[in-house]
Amino acid sequence: MFCEEIWARTATLLKAIHDHPFNAALGDGTLDRERFAFYMVQDARYLSAFSKALAAASVRSADPADAMFFAESAHTALAVERGLHTSYLEEFGVSAEEEAAVPTSPTCLAYASFLQATALAEPLPVLAAAVLPCFWVYQDVGTALLARTAGMDDHPYRAWIDTYSDESFAASVERIKAITDRLAETADPATRRAMAEAFCRATEYEWMFWDSAWRLETWPTRQWLG
Ligand SMILES: Cc1ncc(C[n+]2csc(CCO)c2C)c(N)n1
Numbered sequence: 001m002f003c004e005e006i007w008a009r010t011a012t013l014l015k016a017i018h019d020h021p022f023n024a025a026l027g028d029g030t031l032d033r034e035r036f037a038f039y040m041v042q043d044a045r046y047l048s049a050f051s052k053a054l055a056a057a058s059v060r061s062a063d064p065a066d067a068m069f070f071a072e073s074a075h076t077a078l079a080v081e082r083g084l085h086t087s088y089l090e091e092f093g094v095s096a097e098e099e100a101a102v103p104t105s106p107t108c109l110a111y112a113s114f115l116q117a118t119a120l121a122e123p124l125p126v127l128a129a130a131v132l133p134c135f136w137v138y139q140d141v142g143t144a145l146l147a148r149t150a151g152m153d154d155h156p157y158r159a160w161i162d163t164y165s166d167e168s169f170a171a172s173v174e175r176i177k178a179i180t181d182r183l184a185e186t187a188d189p190a191t192r193r194a195m196a197e198a199f200c201r202a203t204e205y206e207w208m209f210w211d212s213a214w215r216l217e218t219w220p221t222r223q224w225l226g
Helices: 002-009 011-019 021-028 033-060 064-091 096-101 106-121 124-148 158-165 167-186 189-214
Strands: none
Touching: 002 011, 002 124, 002 167, 002 189, 011 021, 011 124, 011 189, 021 033, 021 124, 021 189, 033 064, 033 106, 033 124, 033 189, 064 158, 064 167, 106 124, 106 189, 124 158, 124 167, 124 189, 158 167, 167 189
């Protein structure tokens, strides 16, 4: 099965994601608000690109049930997750104007651009493999954090952890894994290789996304522009 194989291939990178200082601090609740707010602002930008990639996957799906799944996920990416962002940014006192003034980070732009390019130029199986880590990695991190934070009352990032350790979210992860496995079964070897590459690249971007928030990443060249 494609998913099983690719998960095993990315095991070391997944461990690095779990062990990243951003996620370690997110889990023990010590992550500073500046870093989490930076992550939330960048994530809102990422989500609008991600939902468009899912909408493209829906348009491309010949199977009506797959088309519905991708369209629903495109909606969820904007609705549920956007709600999470708005409430955290409100809690942290980040106004819409302040949010709009933050430049999109190099990593966020790279990940969003990769998804958009894949949505435009690659066949559906490759697009499905490119959006899969977004679901799967977050569920993996969310459930690990849920276990690690059990019994910790008043955890500042509880709503975030709950979103990604939720049972309905786990069901959508199973669903997209099944769709991707089915698409891989009938894909030719070159497409299967492209699927594996897209999955690995997206998983690399997942690590980079957390790392860029940890470093509060900016454009090193900005200083030379007016
Ligand atoms: C960088 C980044 N990667 C993945 C997610 C998680 N995520 C975003 S949309 C979606 C599917 C529909 O809800 C999921 C699982 C995130 N928030 N930010």
